Amino acid sequence: MKYAIGLVLAGLAFGQPYDVLLKGGHVLDVANNVDGVRDVAVQGTKIARVAAEIPAAQAKKILDVRGQYVVPGLIDLHFHAYGYSGALFPDDTALLTGTTTVADAGGAGYRTFEDFKKKIIDVSSTRVLALLNIAGNGMTGAASEDNVADMLPDKTAETIRQYRDVIVGIKVAHFSKPGWDALKRAVDAGRLADVPVMVDDKIFTNTGRTSREKLLDVMRPGDLHTHMFNDRQVEIVSRFNGKVHEYAMQARARGVLFDLGHGGGSFLWPVAVSATKQGFWPDTISTDLHSTSILMQQSDMPNCISKMMLLGMDLKDAVARSTVNPAKAIRRFPELGTLGEGKSADIAVLTIRDGVFAFKDSWDKKMLGSKKVEAVVTIRNGKLVFDADGRGFPEWSTAGNYEVLP
Amino acid sequence: MKLLVFLFAAAALPGADIYDILVKNGHVLDPANKRNSRMDVAIVGNKIVRVGKELPASQARTVIEAGEYYVTPGLIDIHTHFDAQGASLNLNPDHNALRSGVTTAVDAGSSGADNFEAFRRRVINRAHTRVLAFLNIVAAGMYGTKVEDDPKQLNVERAAAMVKQHRDVIVGIKTAHYQPADWIAVDSAVKAAEQSGSVCMVDFHPKPGRGYRELILEHMRPGDIHTHFYGRLTPQIDGDRKVQPYMWEARKRGVLFDVGHGSGSLWFRIAVPAIQQGFLPDTISTDIHKNSVMLPRATMILTMSKFLNMGLALEQVIERSTVNPAKAIRRPELGTLSEGSVADVAMIALEKGKFAYLDSGFGKLTGDSRLRCAVTIRNGQVVWDEDGLSVGDWKETGPYSNFK
Numbered sequence: 001m002k003y004a005i006g007l008v009l010a011g012l013a014f015g016q017p018y019d020v021l022l023k024g025g026h027v028l029d030v031a032n033n034v035d036g037v038r039d040v041a042v043q044g045t046k047i048a049r050v051a052a053e054i055p056a057a058q059a060k061k062i063l064d065v066r067g068q069y070v071v072p073g074l075i076d077l078h079f080h081a082y083g084y085s086g087a088l089f090p091d092d093t094a095l096l097t098g099t100t101t102v103a104d105a106g107g108a109g110y111r112t113f114e115d116f117k118k119k120i121i122d123v124s125s126t127r128v129l130a131l132l133n134i135a136g137n138g139m140t141g142a143a144s145e146d147n148v149a150d151m152l153p154d155k156t157a158e159t160i161r162q163y164r165d166v167i168v169g170i171k172v173a174h175f176s177k178p179g180w181d182a183l184k185r186a187v188d189a190g191r192l193a194d195v196p197v198m199v200d201d202k203i204f205t206n207t208g209r210t211s212r213e214k215l216l217d218v219m220r221p222g223d224l225h226t227h228m229f230n231d232r233q234v235e236i237v238s239r240f241n242g243k244v245h246e247y248a249m250q251a252r253a254r255g256v257l258f259d260l261g262h263g264g265g266s267f268l269w270p271v272a273v274s275a276t277k278q279g280f281w282p283d284t285i286s287t288d289l290h291s292t293s294i295l296m297q298q299s300d301m302p303n304c305i306s307k308m309m310l311l312g313m314d315l316k317d318a319v320a321r322s323t324v325n326p327a328k329a330i331r332r333f334p335e336l337g338t339l340g341e342g343k344s345a346d347i348a349v350l351t352i353r354d355g356v357f358a359f360k361d362s363w364d365k366k367m368l369g370s371k372k373v374e375a376v377v378t379i380r381n382g383k384l385v386f387d388a389d390g391r392g393f394p395e396w397s398t399a400g401n402y403e404v405l406p
Numbered sequence: 407m408k409l410l411v412f413l414f415a416a417a418a419l420p421g422a423d424i425y426d427i428l429v430k431n432g433h434v435l436d437p438a439n440k441r442n443s444r445m446d447v448a449i450v451g452n453k454i455v456r457v458g459k460e461l462p463a464s465q466a467r468t469v470i471e472a473g474e475y476y477v478t479p480g481l482i483d484i485h486t487h488f489d490a491q492g493a494s495l496n497l498n499p500d501h502n503a504l505r506s507g508v509t510t511a512v513d514a515g516s517s518g519a520d521n522f523e524a525f526r527r528r529v530i531n532r533a534h535t536r537v538l539a540f541l542n543i544v545a546a547g548m549y550g551t552k553v554e555d556d557p558k559q560l561n562v563e564r565a566a567a568m569v570k571q572h573r574d575v576i577v578g579i580k581t582a583h584y585q586p587a588d589w590i591a592v593d594s595a596v597k598a599a600e601q602s603g604s605v606c607m608v609d610f611h612p613k614p615g616r617g618y619r620e621l622i623l624e625h626m627r628p629g630d631i632h633t634h635f636y637g638r639l640t641p642q643i644d645g646d647r648k649v650q651p652y653m654w655e656a657r658k659r660g661v662l663f664d665v666g667h668g669s670g671s672l673w674f675r676i677a678v679p680a681i682q683q684g685f686l687p688d689t690i691s692t693d694i695h696k697n698s699v700m701l702p703r704a705t706m707i708l709t710m711s712k713f714l715n716m717g718l719a720l721e722q723v724i725e726r727s728t729v730n731p732a733k734a735i736r737r738p739e740l741g742t743l744s745e746g747s748v749a750d751v752a753m754i755a756l757e758k759g760k761f762a763y764l765d766s767g768f769g770k771l772t773g774d775s776r777l778r779c780a781v782t783i784r785n786g787q788v789v790w791d792e793d794g795l796s797v798g799d800w801k802e803t804g805p806y807s808n809f810k
Binding site for chain 2: 091269270295358365366367390404405
């Protein structure tokens, strides 16, 4: 007890109420209208203060982030952490790229969710959320994903209600049979559980489905179409005249959301250039990161943000579509996606590098750009988990016979 | 007529000039063949067919302009943990290895005789990276103190038999984490290596009566590898940071010293003075796992960058990441750009600026250089191409089409 009091007194004596202080960075916290140089102080697992000048003496650990952008931890709504054959661990992929929250897009269904929770969600440092697959066995191939008999809205909704803290929506994907059964069951489950549905669908096969019908008649406001710059899963740009379809505009007007979902097959420069020139941008920026896309297209969040900037989006807007917008889409705003005082200390520090960089699409074609966004620091739940340039630590030669440094 | 003559001339060229990939005009660093100059590297199928000056580019299917890069053999990391669905802390091999230019990764004892075959099925047989393994002398593998400290788990005959049965991918025996103050684990591992004609890699925790000096001078054989040798656990330097005489003696008798960076085994306060006294690693390796990949950033290319900034020459760094590890695991056909060898190639950029690196204790080293792997070719395929050097511009895609 004496010891505890001593510690408290020491803290007060040295005036160090904060554990971590990010000093001098340009804060982009769109939800709170912050767009300028601010200091950000973290205490425990929470953001304690965002202000123009917080004295360095008040913090135990200070990171000089002058010239860098301090943003809410990025939120990737389309990630693969379980079930899918190309699934990745979240920590060595998301956290190292400034991404503190990922939503696994349909790896697990109601039959496999608890295994997913035990093996990945509960043991990852990344905040891992889930879009539960309408297929009972999740994203494990056609035997599961084409099996309408095991797409059960009530079972799916029941699992969601039971794990409402980590399941944020429903995923339907890869359905290759004709008709609307899979999608409609997913939407039914979405109604029952009151959550959004993320749709990845096949058209231009013999499915008999059309983008127009899907976007206007089946999907609800708040449901998300992922892979928006693909040409096989949804047609936003007419393949005949290059114009954004009227029905895509109408769908957006009625509240259907369009998600990037880059991946290995779903980001095509000609489609993205054409759509964005006509003002059709993604509501949410997401990666569809898996074992192929991480190597071939490098479609992590900073890469996707860089690509949007190359198409003409500014950084602030791209950050909004990687923080606030996804948080809202999964109804976790303002709990997530802001640097508001009292919120979870999930923070990314981004840098913009100048040079000549190649950005590759899913057809293995590149567009050259002169700016590249990279994450240099990630703080998750108050803990410094990634620090590319060692800002938070002393030079070894000044640290004596050091053990693990705090 | 001219065209005909030209066609005839082209047809008369030897077939070997039709390359699948031509890596053009890079600075080739191939220590095994003492190459250190601007050259072209030509690949047909999964083999390197020619390395030479000004090879004809006109008939190459893919030309990679490498003028701004070093071209090296695919890197070899002999201390990794890549049984992703197995022992805790293990990672997926492909994105962690190939992005660093590592084409051969040796798993250091994540699995033992009980579970190696499952590891082989789910990872080794499926990865793009060439994944090899040191088999843990502990039959249950790296599954915690309870099995790793249990002498009943140390079955020499079973381990040796497993090595022989999977000789194509198992390169040796690993002992690690053993806490009881006896020599049973080390001696069993060495014996299993002896019986299977392979190498022993040792992770060692000294105890009273079980000293480091005896380990490297008496228990390990020439060619066996002490990993983590810049760690805190073993007394490689004295209180004045002077390298112990027995380190030199062990090196002289052929014991190999491997970095095995990890979360606890690369300390600048130990490595920098040792390097200044000339005690360099024989092999650079990462001990990459779920923890070491985070703050310490123990990837191969960044671990190599740390050694570059601690004073090694680039040639020394590459040698310790290619030919030396290949020899250490007795795979001399790897780690070279010899004509006829498997086309495992890395293209590395040496960037200048102000960079900082953390060690296992989060001590920071500030330096002026950073290595970055731009291209990795594994078995003749471009599997990593950060700078888009092997692909065309998007405008070549042609009109928007639903069909690729």
